[in-house]
């Protein structure tokens with residue numbers, strides 16, 4: 124049986140997230156975009172409301188949101204401000220390796236803490252010379268007695284400037300590449316140093332920094348999964364997290380569409396509303412169609428994740444398609460606003476800048492296509 128209806132609980136969750144996005148996030152979005160300030164108070168509020176760290180299972184004190192729940196919430200937050208949604212989502216991204224691969228002791232220590240106290244976490248995979256090719260990392264972890272000693276630098280670590288907990292991917296042997304990658308939970312106080320923050324085109328209410336590790340000693344008990352399984356941890360984490368990214372892109376695109384519909388109704392040229400022109404109507408119809416398709420792909424991937432099904436291909440479908448839809452829809456929204464669309468007096472130029480990132484982070488659109496093609500060609504996952 125196929126159903127597209129949300130449960131009563133999910134509808135209520137959506138209403139709560141929508142109210143938070145509309146009443147708290149959206150009114151402050153332009154100011155945070157302008158200043159590039161980190162929205163700490165909004166993050167705290169989102170934690171109190173159960174929208175941050177929401178993938179922590181109930182048995183560790185968290186909201187225990189399913190992947191579908193997360194998609195529902197993130198669509199709403201993305202419609203409010205994608206930069207803030209990214210800050211909120213990045214915590215779930217960093218905690219996912221612990222949710223999926225942490226042992227009981229690690230979960231009791233870190234998930235329970237992040238459920239109880241407002242704690243910021245960062246996911247540290249990317250390096251200056253290792254982006255799409257994450258296995259080319261130059262951050263190394265060497266076993267020394269009961270510890271691992273980590274040396275190297277990460278970049279673009281979202282939330283990194285404010286994080287207390289870092290999930291860090293490091294190699295044991297550069298010749299073995301991905302096969303020697305391991306994942307570690309690292310606490311800030313163990314000597315993690317924060318470097319330069321990025322000054323970005325969009326999503327300016329999120330923080331990305333370089334993170335440096337110089338002889339940082341990490342107790343061996345903070346190794347996630349097993350030595351050499353870090354690449355698997357990263358890929359499984361991204362499979363899940365991409366559903367949230369796709370949902371944020373859907374919300375961002377939806378917001379642009381709503382702005383465009385309102386503007387097309389109100390703005391008059393040639394003695395009639397813009398909306399009376401078929402060329403404008405077709406743009407709006409295309410937006411609606413694409414957003415609906417992106418949402419359905421996102422929900423499918425979320426549903427599959429919740430059923431415990433392998434959904435690498437569907438997660439890549441949703442992230443790639445929804446990211447492209449967000450870019451297309453926001454660009455067309457700017458077009459419908461004309462000159463005003465290019466002005467910071469109106470909301471759509473920010474949406475367009477924010478949308479560009481949806482095609483880049485958590486694996487670029489090209490990498491999503493590689494994931495899809497590999498599933499089809501080498502894993503027999505064709506239909």
Ligand SMILES: Cc1cc2nc3c(=O)[nH]c(=O)nc-3n(C[C@H](O)[C@H](O)[C@H](O)COP(=O)(O)OP(=O)(O)OC[C@H]3O[C@@H](n4cnc5c(N)ncnc54)[C@H](O)[C@@H]3O)c2cc1C
Nearest residue numbers: 246247248249254255279280281483484485486487489490
């Ligand atoms: C705002 C922001 C937040 C981020 N947050 C995080 C985070 O929290 N944690 C983290 O670890 N990382 C994070 N990232 C890093 C992000 O995931 C990478 O930027 C992304 O994976 C691309 O890597 P790169 O920038 O090195 O691009 P490159 O890998 O250098 O790619 C450059 C271009 O070449 C293309 N390309 C590369 N390889 C291929 C190929 N084989 N075939 C076809 N095309 C290819 C890419 O698609 C891209 O268009 C963030 C990035 C940004 C901008």
